[in-house]
Amino acid sequence: MNLFGRNSFQRRAQPSPAPVTTAAPVARATAVLPDPELADLSGEWLIDPAHSRIGFSVRHAMVTTVRGAFTEYESRLYFDGRDPARSRADLVLYTASVDTGVEQRDAHLLGRQFLDSATYPRMTFTSTAVRLAGEGVYIMTGDLTIKDTARPVDLELTYIGHVTDAFGDERVGFDGTTTINRSDWGLSYDARLAQGGSMVSEKVRLQFDIAAIRTTT
Secondary structure: OOOOOOOHHHOOOOOOOOOOOOOOOOOOOOOOOOOHHHHHHOEEEEEOHHHOEEEEEEEEOOOEEEEEEEOOEEEEEEEOOOOHHHOEEEEEEEHHHEEOOOHHHHHHHHOOOOOOOOOOOEEEEEEEEEEEEEOOEEEEEEEEEEOOEEEEEEEEEEEEEEEEOOOOOEEEEEEEEEEEEHHHHOOOOOOEOOOOOEOEEEEEEEEEEEEEEEOOO
16 A cells, blocks of 8 residues: 555555564574583593604794604593583693704703793693583693793694504594793793794694593502
């Protein structure tokens, strides 16, 4: 009906029908639930150094990447497949074990501008919270301590799988990564390039390639 046409005054005004509206679909958050198959993995685990790597990578001279690892460390892990929030991890890394494959560079990393291993022989990570972020993906928040400075970091862990090996040991695999700003922990080396920019990037990527063995103790 044309209520605003030239002849509308000759017609009895009729109420306009209420517009038909279609309710917008309500967004429903889909909860990420633990995989029930992982419930049997709940328990204590130790990192197997022979099949794991706790390393780092950092951009050097803006054009290449230097990679290294810590070859000596201690670990204590508890994984709860039913309730990931109850999982936890404690890790102690011995700074003198840093290895980049170049002896002179390793000596520089052990010095005061970087790890200052003589004064601070250990760096640690202690988890404070764990949450399931996606299928097989966990976010582990914890305190990373380097040179007696503790700061929170979020470590993204991806579940790889689990097996029973030829010796009857149960093994589980995770890949983890986080990126830190090294100056936040007092790793203060600041040589500059002639073209501008840092000789060593402020951003350091930490990488955890973990194979862990179940322990009964």
